[in-house]
Amino acid sequence: MNNAEENKIDTSESKKVSVKSSFSVFNDKVSSIKMKMASNSYLKHIITPLGLFVLLPILVYSFYQITWASPRFESQMQLIVQQPDGMSTLDPSMALLTGLGATSTNSDTQIVQSFINSNDMLSYLDEKISLREHFESNEADVFSRLFSWQSKEDFSQYYKSMVEVSIDEKSAIITVKAQGFNSEFATLLATEIGNKAEWYINDIGHQLADAQLAFIKQEHLSVETRLITAQTELLSFQQKYNLLNPEEEGKALAQIVYGIEAQIASKNTELTTLKGVMSDVAPQIINIENQIKAYQEQLRFEKDRLTQQNNTDAGDLSVSQVLAKFSDLKIELELAIKGFASSTISMEKSRVEAYRQLKYLIQIESPTEPEDNQYPKVMYNIALLSVILFLLYGIGRIVLSTFNELK
Template identity: 50%
Template sequence: MTQHAQHELEARLKAYKQEKLAAGDWLNHDILMAKAEKLEYTDPALALRVFQRARVLNPDSKEAQQKIASLNRELKKSNPEVMRSSSKEADAPETVSDAMESAQEVSEPAQAQVPTFTERLVSWLKKPISICVLMPFLLFAFYQVIWASDRFESQAQLIVQQPNGMATLEPAMAMLSGFTGGSGSSDTSLVEAFIYSTDLVEYLQQELDIFAHYNSDEYDIFSRLSASASREDKLDYFKKRVVVEVDQNSKIITVRVQGYTPEFAKTLTETIVDRAEWYINKVGHDLAKAQLAFVQNEHAMVEERLQKAKSEILAFQRKYNLLDPEAEGMALQQIAYGLEAQIANKQAELRALRSSMSESAPMVMQLKEQLDSLRQQLIDERQRLTQDIELTDVSGEMGVNEILANFGNLRMDLEFAVEALASSQVSLEKSRIEAYRQLKYLVVVESPTLPEEAKYPSILYNLSLFLAVILMIFGIGSIIRATVNELQ
């Protein structure tokens, strides 16, 4: 049974060499390894025979030894007869038939026996590591070194500052207003958001036609902007070419702009800085104007209210011909008090006269008449204080008490208007100070630079990163493949 299996294997090997192998392939280690790997899953016994031949040609080949050991373990379980015939061949370098074929091939020209450099190169390029690692790396290196267009980077540094209120105001007012004279994180975020905004991109397109530079055919197709790019694609491309960095400690804003020429990179950086400065100034002035306009309108209303109160008091005084109704009322009260005192004196005198004279005495009669006149005058004065009488020919009829009440209301309105005006003036001054605080300035720390050397592409960094990534992917793929083969 073993002899029959050996003859059958030899027949299959002979037919395989005639049909699948070209002249000289039987002496080429790399070609035999590749052929055997294809037979490994379809005909393990024949693959083992071809691997043994490859090991004879290159005894130091660890790959051939590993393949032979693996197939030996597999054939011991599945086909022990073929394994016993093959094990004999593993001990000897060649079988008799192999030796005869080798002798015949040795007699041919040396060119047919020894693989040429081209054949070895082609065989090596067919290996997985060459296809999956070397070829992509060479293509990427060609792009980075020869094809990729140079990009120059211009840089500018900015900072947002507020005016120093301590230098222009009294110390108490400055501390009350809370001046700091610095810049906050919201200001730097505002500048960053504006630089990345669609409004700035459209402005730059109108002023410099930036996308005509970025999608020019003079530069490589992979780094330039597509001619059919949408507005969103243009904005994304702009964000890749313009980088804004903010130092959280110093609040310094660094703007880095890439261009295919040094002049364009510098011009674009200058335009971005100028427009950002205009935007910051505009925002500060708009906020200050809006806040100040509101307070000024309120102040104008308070002034109008004060003028109205003054006009009403003047009209009231002219109407009743009174400078000070309160003083007029006090005078009337003093007159009434005086009349009462006179009446009391007259009554005392009358009692004294009656004690010594009769009622018909002339002095008693005269004193009675004076007393009646004083009482009537007192009644008239009290009526002026409490009843409606005609004060002047041009005034209406109104009691002094009502005049005092109305005048008190008008004077109270005037006092309220004066106090409101004082408060409004304080608020107006505070609003002016606050409006001054709203003013911000974009200070250029470093002017836009003119680059002399291209910064991108970073050839060494890109090649190293690409090689590391592709080797990692190839290693993972090889591990997965070996695991699958082992499980089969």
């Protein structure tokens, strides 16, 4: 084969290669045009009211929920407030005076709920386990965490969103659910909440018991003071008038008066008899008349002792007044003794009752240690957002269609 033939062959092969390359370039251009057309059709479907207001937000929110949202672990515990059974053992009179009674279980559970949600609990947790530092940690995404520039009120609201307290009205069981960005902290948070709430309820119970005992002791002290005063006044009265028992001495004086009156009556009878047989100047008649006068003088003296004061300037009292005063003092002493006895019994009973009324916060379920995160609930959140957006989109379309028709 000569050189001319070889040149022809090379020329034909080069032409074939150039044709192939041109064809491949053409195919690439066609493919790029097809891809552009496809992308344009895709964008065409996206850039619609349905795509912009429904599909795109769902896609963005789904991306956040699946890839970016921080997992939150939840620890749960159950509490109940208990106290020993028993009615108030105070005497009815003391119970009316003190106004003490049984407290409502519903009130106790609401106190626990309010305390867990209070700023006092929040301050304790922040000091004890650095609660705010955990909520501001970089473990959480920017949409889930708390920021350092937010106020205490924001911190309180954020805490309430992370700690849920619910009460079963029938059983009075308190359920506490505490969330954290890791399992260990969620369990620690629930544990500290339970410990602090238990201390608070026990402290309230002791304060109420101390207040009840202090009130009863004060009442008992008043009754005891009344008894001592009554005893002192009675003894002073007896010492002043040198009387051991004025009632008995008053009876003795009355017997003396009655005896003198009897003697006077007897002498009058004897005098009448003698006058029938003797003259008025007879010695026996004069003697009897003198005896009658003496008895009458003694009778007036004894009656004066019973009804008149011996020494007005000295403030002395008559026997009748002494008896009346002594009777009043004796009645006051008897009442004071009865009141003291009743108060002593009530104080001892209330001492026992005060401790029986102490309340205790019992953990039915200890704080759980979660292994899987409970939040965010990805499928639920995405489904809920989708339903809401589609409903809003449908309502918007209906409103626009109605508006266009009326237009």
